[in-house]
Amino acid sequence: MSEVRVLAFDTATDDTVVASIDGDRVAFERTVPPEGRPLHSQALLSLASEAADALGGWDGVERIAVGIGPGTFTGIRIGVATAAGLAASTGIPVTGISTLAALARSIGEAAGTGPVMPLLDARRGEVFGGLHDAAGAPMGAPFVCGPEELMRQLGSREGVVPLVAGPGAVRFRDELLRAGFETEPDGSSVHRLAGRPVCELGAMAEKTGPATLEPLYLRIPDAQLWLERDGNSPDANRN
Amino acid sequence: MPLLAIETSCDDTCAAVLDGAAVLSNVISSQVDHARYGGVVPEVASRHHLELAIPVLDAALAEAGTGLGEIDSVAVTAGPGLIGALLVGLSTAKAIAAPRELPLIPTDHLHGHVAANFLEPDPLEPPFLCLIASGGHTLLAGVTDHRGFEVLGETLDDAAGEAIDKAARMLGLGFPGGPELERLAATGDPGAFSFPVAMSRDPGLDFSFSGLKTALVYICRDLGESETDDRRADLAAGFQAAVVDQLVTKLGRALDRGDWPAVALGGGVAANGPLRLAVGKLCEERGIHFKQVGRELCTDNAAMIGSAARFTDPLPYPQYLDFDAFATGPRGSR
Numbered sequence: 001m002s003e004v005r006v007l008a009f010d011t012a013t014d015d016t017v018v019a020s021i022d023g024d025r026v027a028f029e030r031t032v033p034p035e036g037r038p039l040h041s042q043a044l045l046s047l048a049s050e051a052a053d054a055l056g057g058w059d060g061v062e063r064i065a066v067g068i069g070p071g072t073f074t075g076i077r078i079g080v081a082t083a084a085g086l087a088a089s090t091g092i093p094v095t096g097i098s099t100l101a102a103l104a105r106s107i108g109e110a111a112g113t114g115p116v117m118p119l120l121d122a123r124r125g126e127v128f129g130g131l132h133d134a135a136g137a138p139m140g141a142p143f144v145c146g147p148e149e150l151m152r153q154l155g156s157r158e159g160v161v162p163l164v165a166g167p168g169a170v171r172f173r174d175e176l177l178r179a180g181f182e183t184e185p186d187g188s189s190v191h192r193l194a195g196r197p198v199c200e201l202g203a204m205a206e207k208t209g210p211a212t213l214e215p216l217y218l219r220i221p222d223a224q225l226w227l228e229r230d231g232n233s234p235d236a237n238r239n
Numbered sequence: 240m241p242l243l244a245i246e247t248s249c250d251d252t253c254a255a256v257l258d259g260a261a262v263l264s265n266v267i268s269s270q271v272d273h274a275r276y277g278g279v280v281p282e283v284a285s286r287h288h289l290e291l292a293i294p295v296l297d298a299a300l301a302e303a304g305t306g307l308g309e310i311d312s313v314a315v316t317a318g319p320g321l322i323g324a325l326l327v328g329l330s331t332a333k334a335i336a337a338p339r340e341l342p343l344i345p346t347d348h349l350h351g352h353v354a355a356n357f358l359e360p361d362p363l364e365p366p367f368l369c370l371i372a373s374g375g376h377t378l379l380a381g382v383t384d385h386r387g388f389e390v391l392g393e394t395l396d397d398a399a400g401e402a403i404d405k406a407a408r409m410l411g412l413g414f415p416g417g418p419e420l421e422r423l424a425a426t427g428d429p430g431a432f433s434f435p436v437a438m439s440r441d442p443g444l445d446f447s448f449s450g451l452k453t454a455l456v457y458i459c460r461d462l463g464e465s466e467t468d469d470r471r472a473d474l475a476a477g478f479q480a481a482v483v484d485q486l487v488t489k490l491g492r493a494l495d496r497g498d499w500p501a502v503a504l505g506g507g508v509a510a511n512g513p514l515r516l517a518v519g520k521l522c523e524e525r526g527i528h529f530k531q532v533g534r535e536l537c538t539d540n541a542a543m544i545g546s547a548a549r550f551t552d553p554l555p556y557p558q559y560l561d562f563d564a565f566a567t568g569p570r571g572s573r
């Protein structure tokens with residue numbers, strides 16, 4: 001790792017997750033849970049400033065890493081816009097990190113060395129997921145799907161059964177159990193994204209720069225979906 | 240001592256650099272994608288803002304011949320507007336300002352439309368009456384000092400621009416409907432159809448445009464599809480005249496009630512030719528000054544936000560770190 005002092009945050013889930021590391025030492029790590037709604041817009045920049053202070057101020061930060069999703073669209077944008085603004089203001093290199101990869105690394109750290117299937121609640125009865133190794137490296141493309149397709153994805157893995165965890169696993173615990181997948185109790189910390197893995201993946205990332213900040217929405221806007229599916233737009237048949 | 244301003248409340252990604260009342264740069268990146276949807280889609284707008292925010296900001300700095308190192312405060316639209324869109328600009332602005340410990344000036348979008356008139360060249364001094372009409376808002380602002388304005392009247396339902404867009408859509412025109420409706424209306428007879436003179440008997444200064452829209456629906460239904468098609472120009476002319484008539488009637492009534500030496504316009508609808516003509520005529524009759532800023536300062540832009548910021552209390556670092564955007568503003572005085 002060339003740059004060891006990393007500041008990282010993720011606002012793609014309902015938690016505002018912020019941390020900074022100096023090599024192996026965690027200098028700062030804090031999670032602000034939602035209060036009825038996520039507190040990203042209020043909490044993120046204060047925490048990021050504290051995380052920078054823990055490294056001796058912005059001059060002490062060698063890299064900024066940000067979760068690019070998947071997750072809530074507005075949450076992703078608050079995180080990415082903040083990272084881009086900080087990078088533009090300070091000149092510190094910035095890198096985008098998959099929120100699923102960070103969650104996979106969280107899960108892997110807490111529970112084992114085998115493959116991991118981190119699941120985020122995508123709402124509308126769906127999950128965001130993607131197969132990763134225990135260190136957070138992707139072993140397949142991220143996806144969004146309902147429980148049936150998820151079980152098909154999980155079942156197609158012959159041999160090693162991936163460890164399933166995350167807010168999406170809590171959401172679909174019953175469906176997972178019926179398909180033979182166990183997951184930790186609801187309150188277990190294994191289901192929560194932590195800040196340190198985002199820092200660590202940020203430190204290991206090979207690429208930095210604005211291009212890495214492309215959000216990972218995994219869904220197109222509803223309006224575009226309707227337009228493409230039904231042509232249900234006043235202008236659709238005039239193009 | 241340049242000020243950087245950012246505006247992302249609707250579908251234009253805007254950044255500007257000001258030195259006092261002088262505009263050093265005013266970059267507006269209009270999102271053309273919304274025409275496909277026939278209106279502004281908040282999620283689509285927010286995605287574009289995120290892509291465009293830093294490039295537009297860089298362009299504004301470059302055009303002004305300055306860099307972030309020389310900027311001494313950052314202004315940003317805090318609301319009202321589309322919340323997801325506002326959050327992109329606000330998050331960017333806060334993150335630009337914080338590491339440099341610059342003050343942040345969260346600004347009211349509507350105050351911005353008023354403050355466009357304070358810019359060089361030829362800044363307008365209060366008191367004046369400002370009619371703000373766009374796709375998102377329609378109100379009469381009584382401006383007695385630089386720091387804010389009093390809402391004398393506002394729309395009770397649709398915004399004027401929203402009504403125009405809907406009418407344009409009914410007549411088979413694209414989005415945004417204003418310019419196309421205006422072009423079509425120029426070839427039609429505004430007296431060919433009678434539209435209700437909405438709110439004109441209401442003694443207040445509030446507006447209402449949903450009745451006009453309903454009237455157009457019924458007229459089109461009675462005419463039938465092919466007849467509607469044949470008479471599009473007359474329908475556009477009649478509808479536009481009714482919108483302009485209501486705006487000007489209320490403006491005249493507000494002038495009756497106060498001692499206003501000048502009138503200004505703001506918002507996308509303010510670019511409408513017939514409206515400008517009618518307001519100009521009204522002002523001439525009354526012997527008062529009609530201030531007209533250029534189109535790029537009428538429609539949403541960041542220079543107007545920077546102008547309003549000059550008369551808004553800045554938040555010193557670190558007071559704004561937890562500052563949040565608001566989708567709708569308080570009614571009444573600001």
Ligand SMILES: [Zn+2]
Pocket residue numbers: 348352373375506538539
């Ligand atoms: Zn506006």
